[in-house]
Amino acid sequence: MATTLTHLSYALLGLLRAEPRTGYALRMVFETTPLGNYSSSPGSIYPALKVLERAGLIEGRSAGVRKSLYHICPEGQRALDDWLVRPVTDDEDVSIALLRFAFLQDHPQPQMTLDLLTSFESVMRRRANGLKAFLNGEVGAAMPLQSQLAVQHGLQVTLASADWATGALQQLQDAKSKSE
């Protein structure tokens, strides 16, 4: 059973949880928003939708000629939620973690979002420390200047990610306490 889902599949599930859409509408989301770096190519999306439907995670309802509106099924909700609430792992792609953060919108337990952000921040700080240690270590210090600068770039970008998380956490907690 547990057909291992691809990132693209989760992206589709997340979009369909927000509202039912056609395959074409999903493609347009990838084409017109910066969220996710997925291609809008029909060759990726339509087959992925078929797989999700066969697995019982989504259901396509005919909506006019040659057109079907996909809805997320309860089992799809469950699969999506399982994915969303995982803590950020040390080797997870930043863009995937961000996708999960965005999809946690309106989750019944707001704490899940805060937990994800917290683990995101600590992973980023840990990565930044790793890069610093590398630069100051034997191998790093012996590298040519431009290699060092390239690693320095990675460090600064990683710190920017961590700082963003700090700010986002603050913002979400403020919004929460204000609504209480």
Add this chain to the structure above:
Amino acid sequence: MATTLTHLSYALLGLLRAEPRTGYALRMVFETTPLGNYSSSPGSIYPALKVLERAGLIEGRSAGVRKSLYHICPEGQRALDDWLVRPVTDDEDVSIALLRFAFLQDHPQPQMTLDLLTSFESVMRRRANGLKAFLNGEVGAAMPLQSQLAVQHGLQVTLASADWATGALQQLQDAKSKSE
């Protein structure tokens, strides 16, 4: 013959330009440095080396039992240089642009490095402006908070890249004027 090279192939060429290495040594570079996000799996590197050798870009010289040291050939140098001096394009991966920057080390024309950095910076500023415009536009402003925050993350990280480029440019120009 214009066998279109993969990013991995260019990464291998760049490392072999610095010094001849065995396939294993190349794998270890990917495994022990943060430069590049390539896998150190034998299944990718050994076949890639074979392709480069057949294309006449590198040459493997036997160095002991079941072991060969790969050297870069003049044609490989040329292919690598052509790749390195291209301006950063609007859709190029940041990590690839950084790899090219690192490999431009010791290029006979130092101006090439400055040009690459300059184009990198302007691409990053342009991307940042695009994200800002998206956030302030109709679609962006209507998105749920966490989607907006995710885009905000992209914006901050992109600005960090641009700022890094500004600093690196400064640093390289200072080093240059000092040595004159």
Add this chain to the structure above:
DNA sequence: CCAACCATGTAAGCTGTTACATGATTGA
């Protein structure tokens, strides 16, 4: 009525990963 857009689909291929397999060399 015709162009532009909506809408779906498939076949071929490229790249890389995973997993497995082999054997030499080196240091404890």
Add this chain to the structure above:
DNA sequence: TCAATCATGTAACAGCTTACATGGTTGG
């Protein structure tokens, strides 16, 4: 001598892209 590391290789698969193909709908 035995484990760890050096060193290379391949087969199977996964996942996505490119390119092609088809046809309905809508607005000027």
